[in-house]
Amino acid sequence: MASPVIDFLLARKSQPIQELKEPGPDSEQIATLIRIAARVPDHGRLSPWRFIVYRGKARSEIGEMLAKRAVEREGPLPEARIEQERTRFSRAPVVIGVVHSPVENPKIPTWEMFLSGGAAAMNLLTAASAMGFGANWITNWYAEDEEGRRIVGLAPHERVIGFVHIGTHVGPGFERPRPDPEKLVSEYSGPWQG
Numbered sequence: 489m490a491s492p493v494i495d496f497l498l499a500r501k502s503q504p505i506q507e508l509k510e511p512g513p514d515s516e517q518i519a520t521l522i523r524i525a526a527r528v529p530d531h532g533r534l535s536p537w538r539f540i541v542y543r544g545k546a547r548s549e550i551g552e553m554l555a556k557r558a559v560e561r562e563g564p565l566p567e568a569r570i571e572q573e574r575t576r577f578s579r580a581p582v583v584i585g586v587v588h589s590p591v592e593n594p595k596i597p598t599w600e601m602f603l604s605g606g607a608a609a610m611n612l613l614t615a616a617s618a619m620g621f622g623a624n625w626i627t628n629w630y631a632e633d634e635e636g637r638r639i640v641g642l643a644p645h646e647r648v649i650g651f652v653h654i655g656t657h658v659g660p661g662f663e664r665p666r667p668d669p670e671k672l673v674s675e676y677s678g679p680w681q682g
């Protein structure tokens with residue numbers, strides 16, 4: 489059965505961040521992307537995630553703070569590395585952070601909230617591609633560093649699900665090898681025997 493949506497999903501892929509150029513999504517397009525990102529399965533309807541938009545000069549301000557933090561953590565660093573940290577958020581025109589923001593709930597485990605957040609990030613990535621942009625979901629060291637998370641705007645109880653970098657794709661792109669689905673699937677044949 490021919491379907492443009494199926495064809496799109498079969499070919500969807502990320503684009504290298506260094507190939508994501510201006511223009512990025514405008515405010516209206518970002519609002520649509522967030523609506524789609526929030527339209528995900530969410531056990532208990534807790535909305536245990538939120539989104540942070542990084543654009544304009546905020547991106548280089550964050551870069552300065554990340555560069556300083558990298559030196560604090562690792563000691564003096566070569567200029568090339570400092571520059572890498574400074575530009576972490578300014579390679580693509582827009583970055584949208586997907587934040588795991590857990591909610592107290594007696595029934596729903598936190599890991600399910602995390603999975604819902606992963607679905608939100610995937611929807612965001614897919615929707616950005618469907619809008620004609622290139623996009624890429626990364627985390628990076630500052631997602632694993634308490635002060636790094638504070639710099640990018642997270643509260644202490646929150647965690648990074650991903651930073652989705654979005655822009656107009658200019659460049660050759662890259663297709664990574666894909667797993668063979670046949671090696672990943674089996675018909676159920678009874679309880680695990682060890």
Ligand SMILES: Cc1cc2nc3c(=O)[nH]c(=O)nc-3n(C[C@H](O)[C@H](O)[C@H](O)COP(=O)(O)O)c2cc1C
Nearest residue numbers: 500501502503613624625626627628629649650664
């Ligand atoms: C949770 C998560 C975190 C990731 N973090 C990074 C990262 O920090 N750096 C990186 O180069 N790629 C990272 N990746 C991988 C990129 O998204 C990569 O471009 C992706 O695997 C491409 O797959 P696709 O073409 O199917 O979209 C991460 C992926 C996921 C799901």
